[in-house]
Amino acid sequence: MPESAALLGPSLALSAVLFTLGVAGVVLRRNAIILFVCIELMLNAVNLTFVALAQLHGASGQIMVFFVMTVAAAEAAVGLAIILAIFRHKQTVDLQNINLLQG
Template structure:
């Protein structure tokens, strides 16, 4: 089942990448990043079935980092929303000067 899991995880990862590229809503783009992290977790678990449980340890770390990232990222989104009244990335151009 290793090959099938890797193919599935590749497809999910690419759906996440395409989602980041075609959407403008900051929250949805954030959720696409979570989807990519999930796809990578599937790769780790699929390999851990062959190469031993170290892959699952890495999944635990990835989940921790994803939780931290979601907390900080959503706080940033709330701060931007307070500033601009929108989460549409088309209207957020603070770096353009």
């Protein structure tokens, strides 16, 4: 497995770039749906790290990816339901207009 082990460093760097893009998107955008998309992007970056390190540590890393995917699917379902409920209440998904918790 020498050639794929050589991809460890570049894989970790790629996941760093993707995670950073996700963080930048969360800070930059105001649309709640795009916020969720950026969170999915960050989860994917972490998954890439798990898979890259699974080459060295065995299949445990790949199993963590399954758990991350499950949590991501659950999070997307509940989060999008919350967005739907908020949209029904406020007629917008712009986070600047959603300030229920500001009192």
